[in-house]
Amino acid sequence: DAGVIQSPRHEVTEMGQEVTLRCKPISGHNSLFWYRQTMMRGLELLIYFNNNVPIDDSGMPEDRFSAKMPNASFSTLKIQPSEPRDSAVYFCASSPGRDQTEAFFGQGTRLTVV
Amino acid sequence: GQSLEQPSEVTAVEGAIVQINCTYQTSGFYGLSWYQQHDGGAPTFLSYNGLDGLEETGRFSSFLSRSDSYGYLLLQELQMKDSASYFCAVLHQAGTALIFGKGTTLSVSS
Numbered sequence: 001d002a003g004v005i006q007s008p009r010h011e012v013t014e015m016g017q018e019v020t021l022r023c024k025p026i027s028g029h030n031s032l033f034w035y036r037q038t039m040m041r042g043l044e045l046l047i048y049f050n051n052n053v054p055i056d057d058s059g060m061p062e063d064r065f066s067a068k069m070p071n072a073s074f075s076t077l078k079i080q081p082s083e084p085r086d087s088a089v090y091f092c093a094s095s096p097g098r099d100q101t102e103a104f105f106g107q108g109t110r111l112t113v114v
Numbered sequence: 115g116q117s118l119e120q121p122s123e124v125t126a127v128e129g130a131i132v133q134i135n136c137t138y139q140t141s142g143f144y145g146l147s148w149y150q151q152h153d154g155g156a157p158t159f160l161s162y163n164g165l166d167g168l169e170e171t172g173r174f175s176s177f178l179s180r181s182d183s184y185g186y187l188l189l190q191e192l193q194m195k196d197s198a199s200y201f202c203a204v205l206h207q208a209g210t211a212l213i214f215g216k217g218t219t220l221s222v223s224s
Binding site for chain 2: 048
């Protein structure tokens with residue numbers, strides 16, 4: 001398996017633009033997670049899906065952020081409109097069961113909003 | 115709320131043994147995990163402790179004491195390639211997502 005695949009790897013956008021990050025989890029994994037990593041705040045959970053259903057979105061910072069998982073092999077995280085403070089590395093991870101006892105992370109998307 | 119405490123930095127020399135501690139305060143506890151992250155890379159899974167005691171995987175071991183809300187990662191026979199950030203992460207209940215600590219940067223010198 002190729003592991004968790006994220007695209008793009010790098011994104012530079014202007015403030016106010018819409019940004020869409022994409023994730024393909026490992027085939028057969030039931031759970032998918034979006035995390036954001038910054039120096040100041042570390043790794044923060046944004047949202048968690050189980051069997052394509054959002055279970056916990058309490059980490060989504062505000063209405064500008066939205067996430068979808070239309071099927072078991074694809075998820076998106078959208079920021080609209082983007083702001084400079086959204087600059088971070090966004091990681092997608094998947095795990096085979098309901099419990100995240102072992103999570104597999106993608107290589108991340110480095111987002112820079114100027 | 116949830117909080118995890120771990121040292122921000124640790125330094126050691128090749129061949130040495132290092133212990134990275136993690137204390138947690140969470141509303142409920144299900145298990146403790148450890149992840150390694152090299153600069154510019156993704157976090158990768160190292161170990162998981164659901165029960166008290168020691169789990170050993172090669173040069174790395176992880177320990178958990180639920181009564182003390184405490185765990186540690188033990189790295190033996192350190193190598194230069196072990197220079198990375200190490201994160202403890204808590205599952206506070208079944209069916210939830212990991213909550214990560216701020217990470218410990220380990221620097222291994224020759």
